[in-house]
Amino acid sequence: MGEAVVVNNLRKVYRVRKLVGKWPADLLSFRWTEVPALQQVSFSMNSGEAVAYVGPNGAGKSTTIKILAGVLRPTEGSVRVFGHDPFRYRIHNSHNIGVVFGQRTQLWWELPVIDSYRMIAKIYGVPRSDLDKRLEMAVDLLELEKLLHRPARTLSLGEKMRAELGSVLLHGPRLLLLDEPTLGVDLSGKRRIRQFLAHLKKIGVTVFLATHDLGDIESTCDRLIMVHQGRIVLDGMVSELLASFGHDIEVRFADDRVEGRSLSDALGLEVSGANGRFVIHGKGTEPPVSVVERLFSLGKVVDISVKAPDLEFVIGSIYDRLSGGQSSCGHTSG
Amino acid sequence: MRTYVGVIALSFRDYQAYRTNMLLRVVTGLIGVMLQAVVWSAIYARRSVLGGFTMTEAVTYVIVSQALMRATVVRSGLELTKKxxxxxxxxxxxxxxxxxxxxGAKDLGRSLSASLFVSVPMFLISWVAFRITVPASAGTWCVFLLAWLLGVVLQLLLGFLAGVAGIYTQYGWGTDKLKDAIVLFFSGAIVPLDFFPPGLERLARALPFQSAYYLPLSIYVGKTSLPQALPVLGLQAFWCITLLLLSRVAWTIxxxxxxxxxx
Structure with missing residues (x-):
């Protein structure tokens, strides 16, 4: 296994031109301002790992991907992809990575998809036998057979994205950098894309997936890194993150005189509801089974259900916490 | 290298996607040819030689120039700025x-396509309709085509430089059009440099742009003989290398x- 990506104390600052004053003075005068995009970002990824990279719009996700791809140079800090500086060794790096930006395509507009594929294979110097093998895999996983002979401009958004994903597979990249690959894609398209990513992960490709789509994360990634305002605020396993949030337990007692207050005191947990029907908000520290057992000892239970926390809720609450619970930028879409 | 040959081949085909468009280009080109023929016949109405050119030489020069202009498709600069x-x-x-x-390889592919499907038909029709002259020796053809190729490379380099400049003006259209205007004027695409006022002619000869049209066309019409052609090719190569170095620096920045x- 070795390390696929090592990022150390990465800082990236953009310069933005701001117009000053009103017309016509603004035609001539402007000021440069520096906008930090990433600050003190450090993380590493082992080969074969699948990491979700989440954060509100403008958090710095795309910037990170562009730096890993060697397109942008970090302002400070060091970045290594398979041991090399991606900006300095851009061309070498590009053989190791496959990059997909949602909404942007490498396919040639006027040509059938298959011709673009052959071209891309030629650009990367892929031997014929490898190309055939990978093409077959892409066609299989992404169900491309009907798209191959159509010009890219005639494809729908979802089809284009599938064709695009197929194209980054052709040179056999060891690391996939994906920037919102399911953006605007319908449900069946998403399902195919997720199958595709899961398969790549299985054959040992390292996946770095920036997304707003929590379904993508649940189906593909083991680990989650969250950025907010250019800083990493969370880095951990998805399963641990979910567990740390605890389960909600819905319970109905036979005796509707049971009081929420006393229940809460007895369990040491937050409780809502009344008249014998309650929701107990578990903590990640205690397994739900033990809470259920304790509930049974507190009275005759007629009905009980345990609801696992979902990622949308978990990430939504973290965003809310980060933005002080008032901004709307923590909104997640499913 | 094989990569770029592949890009040229693909771009060559990509450019032919719209056949009607190609046909219209031939028609547009021929209108330009006709305009030139009319203007130059009028200019030569009362003289037989002007600026060292006979009427046949001048008409051949400007008509072949029209065909060559349609053969060069330089989009890389604008493409760069847009991207x-x-x-x-x-x-x-x-x-x-x-x-x-x-x-550059993409543009070469496009230019090859345009040469074959726009310029060659234009040339053949003009040859029949306006009785332009054609170099007699295969040697002249070879040297002309080589000079023309160096001219295309020069135009690609200029296009790329204009594109890089466009990055700085944020909107590439202006720099690209400025480049086009300068090339059109100083390259001798419309009028042979010999017809320029002496000061302007000297300036045009000191600039790299004559590589694009004037130098190859002088070989075509026989104003530059084969032994004289070698230093001409050398001059063209010199400008190509200079602009290449310049564009590498500009691109790094x-x-x-x-x-x-x-x-």
């Missing part, structure tokens, strides 16, 4: 290619700028 603005450049920089060579401003 820079839209952020599409990010995708191109993820490819294991040199961007200048990649864009522009990439740093991209890094500073984001994709």
């Amino acid at each position: 820079f603005r839209s952020g599409e450049i990010t995708k191109d920089l993820c490819l294991p290619v040199d961007l200048q060579a990649y864009l 522009a990439r740093r700028r991209l890094s500073l401003f984001g994709g």
Whole structure:
């Protein structure tokens, strides 16, 4: 296994031109301002790992991907992809990575998809036998057979994205950098894309997936890194993150005189509801089974259900916490 | 290298996607040819030689020039600026290619396509309709085509430089049109440099732009004989190398700028 990506104390600052004053003075005068995009970002990824990279719009996700791809140079800090500086060794790096930006395509507009594929294979110097093998895999996983002979401009958004994903597979990249690959894609398209990513992960490709789509994360990634305002605020396993949030337990007692207050005191947990029907908000520290057992000892239970926390809720609450619970930028879409 | 040959081949085909468009280009080109023929017949109405050119030589020069102008498709500069603005450049920089060579190869493919399907028909029709002259020796043809190729390379380099300049003005159209206007004027595409006022002619001969049309066309019409052609080719190569170096420096600086401003 070795390390696929090592990022150390990465800082990236953009310069933005701001117009000053009103017309016509603004035609001539402007000021440069520096906008930090990433600050003190450090993380590493082992080969074969699948990491979700989440954060509100403008958090710095795309910037990170562009730096890993060697397109942008970090302002400070060091970045290594398979041991090399991606900006300095851009061309070498590009053989190791496959990059997909949602909404942007490498396919040639006027040509059938298959011709673009052959071209891309030629650009990367892929031997014929490898190309055939990978093409077959892409066609299989992404169900491309009907798209191959159509010009890219005639494809729908979802089809284009599938064709695009197929194209980054052709040179056999060891690391996939994906920037919102399911953006605007319908449900069946998403399902195919997720199958595709899961398969790549299985054959040992390292996946770095920036997304707003929590379904993508649940189906593909083991680990989650969250950025907010250019800083990493969370880095951990998805399963641990979910567990740390605890389960909600819905319970109905036979005796509707049971009081929420006393229940809460007895369990040491937050409780809502009344008249014998309650929701107990578990903590990640205690397994739900033990809470259920304790509930049974507190009275005759007629009905009980345990609801696992979902990622949308978990990430939504973290965003809310980060933005002080008032901004709307923590909104997640499913 | 095989990569870029592949890009040329693909771009060659891509350019032919719209056949009607190709046909219309031939028609537009022929209108330009006719205009030139009318103007130059009028100019020569009362004289037989002007600026050292006979009427047949002058008409041949300007008509072949029209065909060559239709054969050069330089889009890489504008493409570069547009990609820079839209952020599409990010995708191109993820490819294991040199961007200048990649864009240049695309233009070469387009130009080859335009040469074959627009310029050759234009040339053949003009040959029949206006009785333009054709070099007699195969040697002249070879040297002319070589000089023409160097002219195309020069135009690609100029296009790329205009594109890099466009990154700085943020909107590439202006720099690209300025480049086009300068090339059109100083390259002798419309009027042979011999017809320029002496000061202007000297200036035009000191600039690289004559490589694009005047130098190859002088070989075509026989104003530059074969022994004289060698230093001409050398001069063209000199300008190509100079502009190549210049464009490499400009591109390195522009990439740093991209890094500073984001994709």
